Amino acid sequence: MIRFGPASSPPQVWAVEDTRLQLAWGNLPAGPVTARACEAEVVIDHRGGPGALDLDHLPADRAITVELLWDGGSTSLRTRTLPTPPGALLSRFATISDMHLGAVRWGALKTMRDTSGHPVPHPYRCAEAAIAEAVAWGAELLLIKGDTAQHESDRDFEELARLVDAFPDLPMMLIPGNHDVDGRSGTIPLTVGQRAVPFVRRVDHLDIAGARLVVADTTVPGRGWGTLARVCDGVVERAASADRPVFVAIHQQLQPTRLPRQWPIGIAAPASTDFLSRLDQLSRPVTVTSGHTHRNRSRTHGDVLVTEVGSTKDWPGVWAGYAVHEGGIRQVVRRIAAPAAISWTEYSRGALRGLWGMWSPGRLDERCISHAWVRDSSYASGQ
Numbered sequence: 001m002i003r004f005g006p007a008s009s010p011p012q013v014w015a016v017e018d019t020r021l022q023l024a025w026g027n028l029p030a031g032p033v034t035a036r037a038c039e040a041e042v043v044i045d046h047r048g049g050p051g052a053l054d055l056d057h058l059p060a061d062r063a064i065t066v067e068l069l070w071d072g073g074s075t076s077l078r079t080r081t082l083p084t085p086p087g088a089l090l091s092r093f094a095t096i097s098d099m100h101l102g103a104v105r106w107g108a109l110k111t112m113r114d115t116s117g118h119p120v121p122h123p124y125r126c127a128e129a130a131i132a133e134a135v136a137w138g139a140e141l142l143l144i145k146g147d148t149a150q151h152e153s154d155r156d157f158e159e160l161a162r163l164v165d166a167f168p169d170l171p172m173m174l175i176p177g178n179h180d181v182d183g184r185s186g187t188i189p190l191t192v193g194q195r196a197v198p199f200v201r202r203v204d205h206l207d208i209a210g211a212r213l214v215v216a217d218t219t220v221p222g223r224g225w226g227t228l229a230r231v232c233d234g235v236v237e238r239a240a241s242a243d244r245p246v247f248v249a250i251h252q253q254l255q256p257t258r259l260p261r262q263w264p265i266g267i268a269a270p271a272s273t274d275f276l277s278r279l280d281q282l283s284r285p286v287t288v289t290s291g292h293t294h295r296n297r298s299r300t301h302g303d304v305l306v307t308e309v310g311s312t313k314d315w316p317g318v319w320a321g322y323a324v325h326e327g328g329i330r331q332v333v334r335r336i337a338a339p340a341a342i343s344w345t346e347y348s349r350g351a352l353r354g355l356w357g358m359w360s361p362g363r364l365d366e367r368c369i370s371h372a373w374v375r376d377s378s379y380a381s382g383q
């Protein structure tokens with residue numbers, strides 16, 4: 001009899017898309033694991049412990065019951081697939097954040113360490129697996145939205161360069177987080193890797209099919225909180241001049257309040273809410289996403305979709321995929337499934353005496369969202 005106590009997460013529908021689910025669990029025995037729903041079935045050879053699998057080719061926007069079977073047990077999981085956003089699929093991209101390359105310890109008292117003996121440090125192997133899985137999902141471009149390094153040190157940025165160089169064919173945009181500019185023992189590089197991917201220190205943008213991607217540096221050197229002072233006008237100008245929907249990526253989260261309701265401190269109101277209101281007044285649909293909190297949440301400000309996505313390196317260990325359609329956008333937050341990554345992130349769930357395991361994930365409907373545009377999207381066919 002398998003028990004799913006505080007030390008391991010129960011089997012669950014972790015991610016839901018329009019035609020696909022990701023199931024994840026903290027501890028199943030070695031052997032075949034089977035998932036069935038509708039006409040779809042998948043069987044994997046599980047090595048034991050934490051794991052994940054995908055169930056594909058499901059009907060969109062439908063209540064689904066998944067049967068999950070393993071050696072000696074089974075469970076039924078109920079969920080609902082997302083509606084496909086209106087119009088043709090135009091592009092797919094992914095985001096990662098809070099890789100904290102160079103980090104060694106985790107937990108409130110920094111007492112949790114990787115004792116697996118794996119030769120690759122856990123932050124690097126989580127980040128590398130996240131990118132590989134995002135590419136396999138179909139991401140054509142990667143936004144890296146800060147806290148790439150644990151500290152502003154040459155050693156940690158060398159790891160970042162190695163990570164960037166490991167994916168030479170994947171276009172990337174890169175912004176810093178507070179850890180990248182903490183002034184610990186080095187200086188943040190201007191560019192990273194052999195391709196010289198620039199660390200954007202103000203505002204930059206790139207137009208892809210169906211969306212203008214805008215990235216902005218909200219960091220304050222030596223501080224954890226963020227600011228829009230240097231970049232607010234630049235982001236709004238680039239959003240206002242876009243001929244298509246706009247997707248904005250920053251590091252620190254936009255607090256709805258002046259005082260933070262949770263740790264860590266992000267970007268305080270009213271600057272945060274004024275920024276969102278300016279974006280909401282534009283004629284184009286706007287999505288804003290951030291990292292920094294290492295948790296998954298979403299909300300709307302007017303018609304602006306606002307999301308936070310968790311870290312690659314600690315529970316639940318995620319990246320986000322975005323499918324851009326003519327008539328909307330779909331976000332999916334997926335757990336990194338590689339065994340060498342999920343074994344660490346499942347262990348890291350125990351931080352804060354297990355509270356981290358409950359705090360960080362957010363609800364499924366905050367992680368996985370099908371968001372139809374409610375305003376002009378006539379850009380769509382004009383690339």
Ligand SMILES: [Fe+2]
Nearest residue numbers: 098147292294
């Ligand atoms: Fe972080």
Ligand SMILES: [Fe+2]
Nearest residue numbers: 147177178292
């Ligand atoms: Fe951060």
